[in-house]
Amino acid sequence: MxxxxxxxxxxxxxxxxxxxxxxxxxxxxxxxxxxxxxxxxxxxxxxxxxxxxxxxxxxxxxxxxxxxxxxxxxxxxxxxxxxxxxxxxxxxxxxxxxxxxxxxxxxxxxxxxxxxxxxxDRADLGPDAWSIDRRTFRERLSGRRTAVKAALLDQSVLAGLGNMLVDEILMKSGVDPRRSVASLDEATVTALHRNTRAVLDRLWKRGGSHAGDLAVELRRPGAGCPVDGTPLARANVGGRTTFWCPKHQV
Ligand SMILES: [Zn+2]
Missing domain, CATH: 3.20.190.10 (MutM-like, N-terminal)
Structure with missing residues (x-):
């Protein structure tokens, strides 16, 4: 119809x-x-x-x-x-x-x-990032050697995360976007899963077309980290412009 x-x-x-x-x-x-x-x-x-x-x-x-x-x-x-x-x-x-x-x-x-x-992306779209459980989230990431930013953006790993949301999830989780997925311990993966849900839940509650806190407030030169005020770093990671805090994202 x-x-x-x-x-x-x-x-x-x-x-x-x-x-x-x-x-x-x-x-x-x-x-x-x-x-x-x-x-x-x-x-x-x-x-x-x-x-x-x-x-x-x-x-x-x-x-x-x-x-x-x-x-x-x-x-x-x-x-x-x-x-x-x-x-x-x-x-x-x-x-x-x-x-x-x-x-x-x-x-x-x-x-x-x-x-x-x-x-x-039709053939190989991964599970939806919003509804995925922690175990599946961990399974989707396991064995990957790319930067964590690239893995979270890869729609065949998880479907539904865009560039700005991934930056925000990594910032909340205190994870350097350039870090290899293979180097993440279980507690960090759990934090990434929790913050993925939290960021998407909050966007949903706000409705409309919010692009996330990091998008609105911080994606400009000289912006300070919302956690500790450190000037954010900017580089191309996973093929995309990426902002992160060089102090608390390790
Ligand atoms: Zn910071």
Missing amino acids: FRRASAAVIGWRITGVDADDPIVVPVPEFVHPLVGGWVVDVTRHGKVMGIVVRRQRRDETIDVHFGMSGRVIVNGRSPIEELAYGASDDTRWHRFALRFDRGTLVLSDPRRFARVTSAR
């Missing part, structure tokens, strides 16, 4: 993207380059809807996972309006949108279980 309704956007050109919700769109970087492209198909794989976008002769597919309460609204109309309890909509629930030359496609989800990901 979602697919049929969304097929209306085939042939439309993308003029803008709203992908600011870090829980629903953990890695927004893949979406932004699609502005200027055209929707050439809308597919369905199980519960996942794929929006195929052609840009500069290359096709990219945006996967929309609806979760328990997500739904698509095209130009203000939802195909399951009559089935949805309440059938109401609230712009605060709008977690993702594609703006077109001829309208908009909005992903609305009051509970934020929906996810928007790249189809390139």
